[in-house]
Structure formats: structure tokens, C-alpha cells
Amino acid sequence: MAEVKEKTLSKKLEEIHKRIKAEVPWEPVGPTPMPEVPDLRSWDMRLLKTYAPFYSPFCDLCCFCTYGKCDLTEGRRGACGIDIATQQARFILLACLIGCSAHAAHGGHILEFLIEKHGADKKIDMGPFIEIEAPNIRTVTGLKPETLGDLQIALEYVFKEIAHLLDSCHTGQEGSALDYESKALHASMLDHVGMEIADIAQIVGFNYPTSVADTPLVEMGWGAIDKSKPVILLSGHNPATSTVVIDYLREHNLEDQVEVCGLCCTALETTRYSDKAKIVGPLSRALFFMRAGIADVIMTDEQCIRTDTPQEAAKVGSAVIACLDKAMYGLEDATDMDPDKIVRRMVDNKEQFAILDSSKAAEVAVKVAMELAPQRKKEWLTEEEAIELAKKCTNCGMCERVCPNLFSIGEGITKLAKEGNFDLIRKQFLQCIGCGKCEQECPNKVPIFKIMQTATSMETWKCRAGRGPVMDTEIRNVGAPLTLGTIPGVIALVGCSNYPDIDDVADMVEEFAKRKYIVVLTGCAAMVAGMKKDADGLTVYEKFPPDFDAGGVVNIGSCVSNAHISGAAIKIANIFAALPLRGNYEVMADYVLNRVGACGVAWGAMSQKAASIGTGFNRLGVPVVLGPHASKYRRLFLSRKEEDDWKVMDARKKEIVDTVEPAPEHLAYVCETKEKAMPMIAKLCIRRNDTPQGRAIKLNHYISLYKKYIGAGLPEDIQLFVRRDADIPLVYKKEVRAYLQEIGWQPREPIGLPTLIGTYPSKIPVDAVIH
Amino acid sequence: MSAVIPRHRVNVLTGIKSAKLIEDPTEYSNLIRKAKRPLLVVGPLLLESTPDGKLLLEYAVDIAKPSNIPICATAQTKGKVVELGVKPDSVYDVVEIVNALKDPDWKGVRREGNHDLVILFGIRSDLGNQSLSTLKHFAPHLKTMTLCKHYFPHANYSLTNFKKDAKWLEFLESLIENLKKGG
Numbered sequence: 001m002a003e004v005k006e007k008t009l010s011k012k013l014e015e016i017h018k019r020i021k022a023e024v025p026w027e028p029v030g031p032t033p034m035p036e037v038p039d040l041r042s043w044d045m046r047l048l049k050t051y052a053p054f055y056s057p058f059c060d061l062c063c064f065c066t067y068g069k070c071d072l073t074e075g076r077r078g079a080c081g082i083d084i085a086t087q088q089a090r091f092i093l094l095a096c097l098i099g100c101s102a103h104a105a106h107g108g109h110i111l112e113f114l115i116e117k118h119g120a121d122k123k124i125d126m127g128p129f130i131e132i133e134a135p136n137i138r139t140v141t142g143l144k145p146e147t148l149g150d151l152q153i154a155l156e157y158v159f160k161e162i163a164h165l166l167d168s169c170h171t172g173q174e175g176s177a178l179d180y181e182s183k184a185l186h187a188s189m190l191d192h193v194g195m196e197i198a199d200i201a202q203i204v205g206f207n208y209p210t211s212v213a214d215t216p217l218v219e220m221g222w223g224a225i226d227k228s229k230p231v232i233l234l235s236g237h238n239p240a241t242s243t244v245v246i247d248y249l250r251e252h253n254l255e256d257q258v259e260v261c262g263l264c265c266t267a268l269e270t271t272r273y274s275d276k277a278k279i280v281g282p283l284s285r286a287l288f289f290m291r292a293g294i295a296d297v298i299m300t301d302e303q304c305i306r307t308d309t310p311q312e313a314a315k316v317g318s319a320v321i322a323c324l325d326k327a328m329y330g331l332e333d334a335t336d337m338d339p340d341k342i343v344r345r346m347v348d349n350k351e352q353f354a355i356l357d358s359s360k361a362a363e364v365a366v367k368v369a370m371e372l373a374p375q376r377k378k379e380w381l382t383e384e385e386a387i388e389l390a391k392k393c394t395n396c397g398m399c400e401r402v403c404p405n406l407f408s409i410g411e412g413i414t415k416l417a418k419e420g421n422f423d424l425i426r427k428q429f430l431q432c433i434g435c436g437k438c439e440q441e442c443p444n445k446v447p448i449f450k451i452m453q454t455a456t457s458m459e460t461w462k463c464r465a466g467r468g469p470v471m472d473t474e475i476r477n478v479g480a481p482l483t484l485g486t487i488p489g490v491i492a493l494v495g496c497s498n499y500p501d502i503d504d505v506a507d508m509v510e511e512f513a514k515r516k517y518i519v520v521l522t523g524c525a526a527m528v529a530g531m532k533k534d535a536d537g538l539t540v541y542e543k544f545p546p547d548f549d550a551g552g553v554v555n556i557g558s559c560v561s562n563a564h565i566s567g568a569a570i571k572i573a574n575i576f577a578a579l580p581l582r583g584n585y586e587v588m589a590d591y592v593l594n595r596v597g598a599c600g601v602a603w604g605a606m607s608q609k610a611a612s613i614g615t616g617f618n619r620l621g622v623p624v625v626l627g628p629h630a631s632k633y634r635r636l637f638l639s640r641k642e643e644d645d646w647k648v649m650d651a652r653k654k655e656i657v658d659t660v661e662p663a664p665e666h667l668a669y670v671c672e673t674k675e676k677a678m679p680m681i682a683k684l685c686i687r688r689n690d691t692p693q694g695r696a697i698k699l700n701h702y703i704s705l706y707k708k709y710i711g712a713g714l715p716e717d718i719q720l721f722v723r724r725d726a727d728i729p730l731v732y733k734k735e736v737r738a739y740l741q742e743i744g745w746q747p748r749e750p751i752g753l754p755t756l757i758g759t760y761p762s763k764i765p766v767d768a769v770i771h
Numbered sequence: 772m773s774a775v776i777p778r779h780r781v782n783v784l785t786g787i788k789s790a791k792l793i794e795d796p797t798e799y800s801n802l803i804r805k806a807k808r809p810l811l812v813v814g815p816l817l818l819e820s821t822p823d824g825k826l827l828l829e830y831a832v833d834i835a836k837p838s839n840i841p842i843c844a845t846a847q848t849k850g851k852v853v854e855l856g857v858k859p860d861s862v863y864d865v866v867e868i869v870n871a872l873k874d875p876d877w878k879g880v881r882r883e884g885n886h887d888l889v890i891l892f893g894i895r896s897d898l899g900n901q902s903l904s905t906l907k908h909f910a911p912h913l914k915t916m917t918l919c920k921h922y923f924p925h926a927n928y929s930l931t932n933f934k935k936d937a938k939w940l941e942f943l944e945s946l947i948e949n950l951k952k953g954g
Contacts, residue, residue, distance in 0.1 A: 054870050056901040057908055060786025073788045074911065084908050402780050406896055500895075631866070631901040632781075638870045670866050672898055673815050675847035680864075711850025716862050 019153055020143040020583075030584030031763055033142030034157050037164070037186050043586045044182035044619065046760040047593075050644050051618075051637035051667040053181050055088040058634055062087045065171040080172050089180030092611065092635045094169055096187040097162060099612030102303050103560055104158045104194030106238055107201065109302075109324070111151055113240045113358070114205030120149030124204050127211025129471035132574060135567035135581065136196040140189060142583030148204065151197045158190045158197075181635075188615035189585070195613075196563035203468050206243050208272040213474075213546045213554070215465040216275040220530055222289055223458030224278045225261050227378045230369035233295035233318075234262040235286065237303045237559060239269035240358050241323040245299070246274045248362040258369060263289065264304050265523055265558035271465045272557060279463055281531070282497035282524035283606075284434035291449050293318060294378050296369040299361065302326040303559075304496070304607060310352050317376055319368050320352040323361045328354040335360065343367045383422070386454040390417035392444045399438035399448065404629070405431050405500065409438050409448055416451070425455040430502045433604075463530040464541040466522075466557025470568040472575055474548040478518065479576025483595050485694015487550045488701055489685030490518045492565045492622075495602035495610040497524040498629045504603055504674040506532035509540045509553055511678060515701050516550040517685070522562050524604065526555045562613050566620050569596050577771045587757070587768050593621025594648065594754045597685035597698070599664070600624035601677070605633070614668060623664040623684045628672050637667035641717060648688060649758035650751050651769050656759060657751055661720055663688050675709040683715075688754040692726035695750075700729035703736075719745045778921035778932045782900040788907065790929035792922065796942050800949035802916065802928060803838060806888035808879060811835050812868055813859075815846040816919070817893035821940060830943045831892050832857050834918070837950040841880045843868050845894065865894050869902045875912040885912065891926070892918040900925050918943065 016034045017023075032039045062078045063069045070078030077083050082090070114122070124145055126133045134145050137154045145151050165187050168174050174183070202208055209215045225231060234242045242262060249255040261278040262270045263286045270277040280289050283304050290298065290309070293316030300309055301324045310329045313320045322328050334342045334353040339360050345351045346368045355361040381389070393413040400408035409432075412425040429452050439448040481487040491512045493505055509529045513519045521529050530539040544553035548568070556564050573591040574581040581588055592598070600617045602610050605626050611633055614624040618637060626633075641662035650657050663686045671677040682701040690698060699721060706715045714732075719740055722728055724747045728736045758766040775792055777783060793799055803809055817828040828848065832855050835842050841860035844852045845868065852859045861868065861880040871877050877885045889906065891899055896919065903925035906915050916928040920939040923929045933939040 054866065054873075054905065055909065056905045058785065058901075058904070060784075060788055060908075071787055073786065073908065401778060404781055404897075406779055406781075628895055628898045631898045636866060638866060640867075640871060640874075669864075670898065671864060672846045672895060675815075676845075676864055710847050710862075712853040 016142070020141055022142070024144065026144050027580045027582040029142050030580060030582050030587070032585055033583030035140065035585060036161070037183055040186065040585060041182050042760060042762050043589060044185050045178065046756055047619070047667065048178055048181055048637070050639050050646070052639070053085070053089065053177060054636040054638045055085055056631050056634055057084055057088055058632065067171070081175060085177040086175060086180060088634045089177040089184070090169055090174070092633065093165065093180050093184040093187060095608040095633065096184045096191070096612040096615050097166055098608035099610070100187045100191035100194060101162055102609050103191055103198060104155065104162065106302060106560065107194050107198030108155055109238065110198055110205070110240055111148060111155065111201045114201050115148050118148065118205060120147060120152070122148045122204060124148070124150070124200060126200070126203065126469060129211040129473045130469055131472050132571050134196055134200055135570040135574065136192045136563050139570050139581045139583070139585050139588050140193050145200070148201060151201055154193060155197050158194050161190050162187070184615055185619040188612040189619045191612040192563045192566045192616045195560040196567065198560040199468065199557065199563060202239060202269070202560070206239060206273055208468060209465065210468045211471055213467060213548070215467045215546065215555070217462040217541060218271040218275050218277070218279060218465050219460055220279040220281065220463045220527060221460040222280055222292065222294065224460040225280070225294060226259050227294050229257060229259045230373035231259045231261065231295050232365050232369050233280070233289070233298045234260065234266045234270060234301070235264060235298060235309065236301035236305045237265040237269070238301035238324060239266065239273065241299055241301045241361060242266055242270040243273045244358040244362040245365060246270070246277065248366055252366070254366065258366060266301060268466050268523070268526060268558040271463070275465060279527055282527050284432065284497040284502070287312065287434050287436045288449055288453050290318065291316060292380070292453060293376070296372045296376060297321065297365045299323050299365055300327055303609065313352070314350070317350070319346050319372060321361050321365055322354040323356065323358060325356055339363050339367070343371070347371045381450050381454045383454060386451045387416055387420050389447055390451055392446045393417060394444060396443060398441045398443060402437040402441045404435060404437070405433055407431050409452070413446060413448065413451060416455070422455040425452055428452070429456050431500065433498050461530045461533065462539050462541055463527055464546055464555045466526065466555050466561055467546070468557055468561060469564040470548045470571070472571065475568065475571045475575045478549055479572050481550070482572060482597060483576065483689060485597060485687070485690035485698055488515065488517050488682070488698045489597040489599060490520060490568070491681060492520045492598065492600045493525040493529065493603065494522045494562055494565070494600060494613060495525055495604060496606035497528060497604045498606035498627070499528070499604040500628055501674070502528050503532050505529050506540055507674060508601060508603070508678070508681070511705070512681070513540065513544045513551050513553050518548055518550060518552055518554070520548070520554045520556050520565055522556045522565065523559045526557070529553070559609055559613070566617060566622070569598055569620060569622060572596050579769070579771050586762065586764050589619060589621045590755050590757050590769060594756065595687055595689045597687045597690070598622050599681050599684040601681060602630065603627040603677070605630045618667045623667050623669065625677055625681055625684065626668065626670045628670060631670050635668070636670060638669065639665055641665055641720060647759055648751060648754040648756060649766055651753040651755045651758070651766050653752070654766060659688055659751060659754070660748065661688055663721070678709045679705040679715065686721055688751050692724065692750070695721070695723070695727040696729045699727060700731060703729065703732050714739055719743060723748050723750050775922045775931065777896070777900070777924055779896050781897050782924060784924035789924040790922065790926040792931055793928050794931055796945035797949055799916070799928070800946050800953065803840070803888065803890070803950065804953050808884055808886045809838070809840045809888040809890060810843060810880060810886040811840045811890045811892060812843045812845060812865065812894070813848050813852065814865065814891070814893035814895070814899070815848055816895060817848060818851055821936070826851065827893065828852065829855060830947070833947045834943070834950060837947070843880060848893070865898060865902050869905050872906060872913065873909045888914050888916060890916045890918060896921055896923070899923060
């Protein structure tokens with residue numbers, strides 16, 4: 001039997017080697033090219049030993065199959081045998097798979113679109129400063145993609161794994177929460193491959209900026225949109241729609257006559273293609289903008305588009321074109337219809353259509369917008385009208401009850417009605433996630449959104465256009481200071497707009513950029529970082545340099561550009577530390593976990609995509625801080641710093657050492673407030689290999705942020721991070737020494753080359769981490 | 772299942788095991804007094820003040836003092852707790868203290884053994900209810916209680932949805948009085 005198994009495995013490996021072109025000798029193929037679930041399971045289990053899953057069930061039941069509903073309280077199991085923890089893990093795997101599928105299918109669509117346009121042999125060229133063009137693909141699959149066609153090979157692998165993982169969610173399959181978590185980690189690692197495929201294809205196929213830091217500053221906010229012109233609003237994520245609209249306008253010399261603006265990541269994609277396009281804002285601004293009726297035509301593509309777009313658009317007379325089959329809204333498919341006929345029916349009969357041919361959709365959109373715009377009134381409510389409408393509010397409290405962000409807009413509306421004072425509503429607008437449930441629930445039909453919009457300013461902001469991957473040259477410059485700790489960390493603000501307060505993001509960027517961390521951003525977070533001005537009227541994009549260096553604020557791009565952040569971490573291991581990456585995921589992740597001081601912050605995480613992006617970072621060893629809403633994901637990865645296993649192998653001495661250091665302390669962590677998050681983010685950048693100088697810098701920030709936001713003395717766990725007296729920051733020397741003496745702290749030796757390899761069953765030899 | 776619908780719809784229970792609603796401060800104080808090792812977890816909503824200018828955190832401190840209940844300060848509350856003249860027994864964020872409480876062998880914030888009653892006070896209601904869900908499902912060795920002005924279905928014992936803050940504050944004051952008497 002063993003012989004047969006051996007033969008099967010080598011045959012499988014042989015097939016993988018063929019697919020990844022193993023004969024091309026850019027690096028030797030590592031131990032796990034195109035890994036399947038069991039291949040990285042031991043790494044996952046080691047992570048999960050220290051960072052155990054923490055579950056917060058949303059409900060007591062499982063209702064997945066017709067055996068149920070099954071009560072899972074008080075240790076009960078469902079009819080299939082599942083327990084409450086395993087059911088939560090199954091749910092999180094499903095969420096990660098949805099997220100991974102969204103990005104991978106986005107990649108698949110864009111790849112098909114661009115191969116049709118340019119051919120499968122189109123070369124991948126990421127510019128003069130990027131040689132490691134696809135760190136995630138290279139690391140996970142072992143393939144070095146040279147053409148768009150090569151990206152398809154990587155994508156086929158991702159699709160195959162997704163199907164396998166989804167299968168495991170069926171009733172009566174996996175029975176272990178930990179194994180489900182290992183599968184969620186696997187799905188989320190695949191997500192970073194899928195995102196990388198999508199964005200490389202976009203950069204190559206649409207000629208997006210690459211190998212450049214100083215991308216244009218683009219206009220943001222609805223005040224930036226010239227409503228006297230025809231306005232086309234693009235909503236979603238997929239630039240196959242928006243770039244073709246821009247092309248059509250350019251070809252017909254209409255670019256200055258038609259306003260093109262975007263919501264959510266499509267806005268970021270469009271401004272990578274044209275700096276004349278405008279960003280309306282994140283998803284939380286979608287319903288406000290649609291209800292304002294400024295858009296003459298709304299074109300939807302995929303992911304995070306409102307599912308009531310046709311209904312909302314119809315209320316204000318905006319035309320709608322659904323451009324991708326993922327969201328067709330029950331509309332008539334006009335893909336094969338004559339464009340002029342579609343235009344007539346849209347303008348004359350107010351009909352909405354699905355048009356799955358992007359060229360045709362673009363032509364129709366422009367023509368409809370130009371015809372409709374002169375016929376439509378686009379006026380804001382005046383302040384006087386808003387005050388009058390506010391008087392219908394009886395402050396019954398229904399709005400607060402349904403608000404996902406738990407605040408009472410009724411109080412703001414009442415204040416307006418009684419005092420004509422907009423201050424509270426302006427403040428509440430910053431907390432509003434834009435779901436519209438309050439207005440739906442209002443028994444007096446108060447037009448809350450219109451009133452809120454009147455209250456908000458027409459202010460415009462600047463956002464730097466997304467720049468794509470971090471350059472190899474930048475990695476060479478920061479590799480040493482980052483791994484030694486003298487640049488205190490990379491803070492990656494990513495994800496959706498489900499914020500407790502939208503200003504929090506800009507505040508976090510400002511705080512860490514001032515302290516000379518490297519701040520990178522993607523997605524909705526990249527937009528909202530620019531939606532706050534300082535006393536001089538400047539946004540963070542105008543105040544801080546765009547370089548991947550100490551104190552830089554870098555807009556990497558849209559959701560799919562998150563792969564360039566994980567890619568940068570891998571590149572530090574590969575370029576700076578010279579560790580081979582090909583099919584060598586475990587070694588890359590071990591390096592990142594132990595030596596790269598990076599922390600993700602998904603402060604407004606909402607979607608399944610955010611779940612998989614974050615979980616993918618976790619498998620690579622990057623901790624993620626989440627905002628309070630993220631407790632509703634049902635799962636975190638937490639350690640217990642005083643009790644958990646903080647042993648590592650000192651690879652140089654080949655000795656297992658108990659470091660005592662919880663570094664990083666958690667992998668997926670929810671903070672209730674911005675104030676708590678600030679010191680936690682700094683703490684999660686501490687790594688075991690910090691030099692004394694680097695550790696002192698990191699502890700200086702941890703302590704000073706703690707004192708600034710929490711107050712009252714030193715952090716309670718400071719002793720866990722001080723190895724020797726030299727680690728204590730100069731400015732707090734006296735205070736920390738006194739505290740350490742009081743609690744009987746003893747110095748300990750820093751570890752030369754910390755690794756988890758060798759502390760758990762793994763095929764990787766310890767020498768593999770030595771560079 | 773209780774017929775009480777939580778103030779915030781995001782907390783509507785899908786399940787079968789919901790909190791016992793308690794409206795009598797005496798019953799609450801009896802439950803607290805009966806506990807051998809209670810723990811009061813205070814959150815950032817207590818940094819707000821009443822119309823009279825009293826910090827809500829002062830109510831928490833007044834509840835803890837008579838029965839010598841240890842305090843865990845979450846989020847950024849530690850600074851204010853100290854300003855009120857109390858040294859919190861522990862400083863964690865809410866998910867961290869809940870994570871520790873799940874372990875029946877944990878020694879508790881005073882190293883005297885894990886707690887048998889956990890009182891959540893001042894955590895935002897969605898995060899608070901999710902935290903209580905963790906304890907409901909994974910910490911059968913302890914009971915949970917809330918002192919916030921809304922109903923929390925995942926707790927063992929909860930207050931109702933108070934229509935007026937004044938009534939809630941009255942409840943808290945009575946509770947404090949009861950605890951002082953029994954102290």
C-alpha cells in the first residue's frame with residue numbers, strides 16, 4: 001500500500017511540476033508547490049495552538065440542512081453530529097470561500113477579457129523596478145508567470161482548491177473546528193493568489209501605473225462632481241466596465257463633456273486608468289449618492305454593489321445598466337440588442353437592462369447619459385427645506401433600534417427640527433454606514449438621507465491614485481530597518497467602510513505616519529483616509545510622501561491590490577533575506593511571523609472578502625486588528641499572553657527557547673475603540689528578532705500611545721517585551737526600570753534567529769530558514 | 772425563550788436560550804452577593820456622563836466597592852478608573868477577558884480562581900452581546916449579567932430596555948444601596 005501511495009504522490013507532483021514549468025530554473029522548486037489542504041496543515045495547527053480560535057456565535061442553532069434546526073447550546077450536537085464550535089468554523093470557512101471566490105472570479109473575468117484584447121502571450125511587465133512580479137503566485141504555486149496565459153494556470157489551481165474546500169462544508173463532512181480553520185486559512189491564502197492574478201492582469205492589460213510611487217492626486221467627494229454635465233456612476237469592483245467607458249469617451253472626444261465617477265473599488269480602479277475620473281467615496285456613501293439623483297446612468301459590475309440599485313435608481317430617474325452576470329437584478333438581457341434601440345427604450349420608457357458586452361454597455365451608457373442629463377433636475381435640498389422635513393420626526397427611536405452602528409439619528413433630526421442646528425447630524429454622518437434601514441423603519445417617512453446629505457458639506461478631498469505593487473528597490477531599502485525594528489512597522493489599513501466612525505482611519509494614518517511607520521492602504525480604507533483635512537486643509541495624501549519608506553502613506557489600490565501588501569512581506573523574505581520563495585510557503589510565513597513587524601487594520605471590515613483577506617494575512621503570519629463590528633464574523637484568533645506557548649527555535653543554535661514574548665500577541669483581534677486600537681497596533685508590530693535599538697523604538701511608541709489614549713501609567717504587559725535594559729526606551733527608562741524592579745523582572749537573551757520551524761512536526765528542516 | 776426584543780435589532784436572538792429579565796434591584800443585588808468570585812467588566816460607554824454631570828463609571832465603582840468586586844477595565848477606561856481612586860484589578864480588552872474567562876482553570880484577576888459571575892457594564896451592545904454569546908456557549912462554569920440600559924439576550928441575567936435613562940439610573944442607585952446594606 002505504501003508503495004502505491006508513494007507512486008501516486010510522485011505522479012501528482014510530476015503533474016504539478018509540469019504545470020508550473022519546473023524545468024525553468026529561476027529557483028529550485030520548494031516543498032509545497034500548488035499545495036493542497038494537508039500540505040500546510042501542520043503550519044496551521046502550530047499557529048492555531050498559540051492563536052486559538054475564539055468563537056462568538058451569532059445564534060444558538062444550525063439551520064443548514066433539513067435535519068435542523070438543531071439546538072447547539074449546552075454541549076448539544078446537531079443531528080449530523082456537529083457542535084457549536086465546529087459550526088462556527090464551518091461558517092467562517094464559507095465566508096472565506098465566498099471572499100476568495102469573489103476575487104478569483106473577478107480575476108478570471110478580467111483575464112478572459114484581457115486575453116481576448118491582447119492575446120494570451122501578452123508579456124507581464126511590471127516596470128523597471130519590479131522583478132519579483134508575483135510573489136504570492138511564485139510562493140504558493142511555484143510558477144513564475146511570464147504572460148497573461150500563465151496567470152490562467154495559477155487561476156485553475158485556485159478554482160480547483162475552492163471546489164474542494166466548498167465540498168468540505170457539506171453536511172456530514174469535517175468534524176473538527178481546527179481543521180475547518182486550517183481550511184479557512186488555506187482558502188484565504190488562495191485569495192491572495194486570486195487577488196494577485198486579478199491585479200497583475202489589470203496592471204498589464206490596462207496599463208495602470210506600476211514601478212512608480214508618485215501617482216496623481218485625484219478628486220474625491222460628491223462636491224467634486226460637476227452635475228451640470230451628464231454623469232455616469234460606476235459601482236463595484238471590476239474595471240472591465242469602467243475602462244471601456246473611458247476609452248469610448250476618449251475615442252469620441254467626450255472626456256471633458258461627461259463626468260465619470262465611481263463608488264467603492266471601481267472608483268479606485270477607474271482613477272488608476274484616468275485621473276479625470278472622480279471618487280464619490282466608499283460603499284457607505286453609495287445610497288446617499290444614488291438618492292441624490294446626481295447620476296444620470298448607474299453602471300454596476302460586481303461585489304459590494306447595492307442589491308436595490310434598480311429600485312433606488314428608478315425613484316430618482318437614474319438609468320441602470322447591469323454589466324456583469326454576477327448581478328443581473330432580473331433585468332432583460334440586452335447584450336445582443338442594437339445599442340440605439342436600447343438607448344431609446346432606456347430614455348423613452350425608463351427601462352433598465354443587463355448588457356454583458358462592455359463595449360456596448362459603454363456606448364449605451366454615454367448616449368443615455370447625454371440624452372437624459374438635460375431632462376433631469378439635480379438639486380440638493382436647501383437647509384430650510386431640510387429643517388421643515390425634520391419636523392415630521394417624533395423621535396420615536398425606531399431608527400436607533402435598526403441602526404447597525406447603534407446611534408440615534410432621531411436625536412440629530414429632532415435637534416435640527418427644534419433648533420435648526422445641524423451639528424449633531426454632521427457628527428452622526430461620520431458614523432453612518434449608509435444602509436438606509438433607519439429611513440425604511442421610520443413610521444413618519446422622514447427622508448433622513450436627504451436631510452443628512454444637506455447637512456454634510458460639499459467639501460472635496462484628494463486621494464492618491466492606487467500605485468500597485470511595492471517596488472523591489474523599496475524593499476531593498478527598508479528590508480534591514482524593518483526586520484531590525486528601526487522602522488517600527490508596516491501598518492496596512494484595508495477593507496470595508498463599516499466603521500464606528502469614518503474619521504478613525506485618517507486619525508490612525510496620521511498617528512502612525514507621524515511616528516515613521518510605513519502606512520499602506522487599499523480599498524475603502526484608502527479612500528476614507530483622504531476624507532479628513534487638517535487645520536491647513538490638507539489630507540494625509542498631501543501631507544506625507546507616497547513612498548514605501550518610513551513615514552510614507554501609500555495607496556496600493558483596490559481590494560485586489562491587497563495581494564501586493566502580502567507580496568511585499570514575502571518580498572522582504574525573498575529579496576532582503578534571500579530565502580527562496582518558490583513553492584516555499586511555510587518558510588515565507590515563518591519569516592514574516594517572526595521577523596517582519598507588520599500589522600493589518602481592517603477597521604470597517606464588513607464583507608466576506610474582508611474575512612478572507614484578513615485570514616490570508618493571518619496564515620502568512622501578519623496579525624490583523626478589526627473594528628468592533630467584526631465580532632460578528634464569529635471568530636477571532638487570540639492568544640493568552642501569560643499562559644500560551646511562546647517557545648521558538650533559535651535556528652543558529654538549534655535550541656528551543658522559551659522567549660516569554662507574545663510577539664505578535666494575537667492574529668485576529670477586535671478592538672472596541674480607536675483609542676484601544678492605537679497602542680494595540682503598535683504592540684502587534686513587535687517581533688522577536690528586533691535589535692535592542694529597534695525594540696526600544698517600538699516600545700517607545702507602544703508606551704507613548706498607551707499613555708496618550710489609555711492613560712494612567714505603563715502598559716501592564718511591558719515586562720513581557722523588555723528582554724534587556726537596552727530594550728527600554730530612553731525617555732521612559734526611569735519609570736520602566738522602577739516598574740520592572742517592583743515586579744521582580746529578570747533579563748533574558750534576545751534570540752538570534754527565531755523560527756517556529758523545528759517546534760512542531762514539519763518536513764521543513766531548520767536550516768531552510770537560515771539565509 | 773423570552774418575549775423581550777433587544778433594543779438594537781442586531782442583537783435579536785436566533786436561538787432558544789435567552790437572558791432572564793430582572794427588574795427588581797433587590798434580586799440583582801442578591802445575585803451579586805451570592806456570587807463567590809464576581810467580576811465587573813467596565814467598558815467605554817461608561818465614560819459618558821448623566822445629565823447631572825455624574826460619570827457613569829462612578830456607578831460602576833460604587834457597585835464594585837461595597838462588595839469588593841474586582842474590576843476589569845477594558846478599552847480606554849483604565850485612566851478614568853484610576854482617576855476615580857480605584858486601581859483596576861486587570862486591564863484587558865473585552866475579547867481578551869472573555870477569552871480568559873472561558874478557561875475554567877484560569878486563576879481569575881486576583882489569582883483566587885476563575886470567576887463565577889461576570890458583570891458586563893458599558894460595552895457597546897453588539898460587541899457586548901457577542902461577548903456574552905461566547906461565555907454562554909463556551910463558559911458553562913460561570914453566569915453572566917449586564918447592567919446596561921438595554922436587554923442583552925445572550926446574558927444569563929439582563930435588565931430591560933429602559934425607555935428613560937432616569938429609570939435606569941434609579942435602578943443602579945437602588946442596586947448600590949442594596950449592596951451597601953448587605954456589604
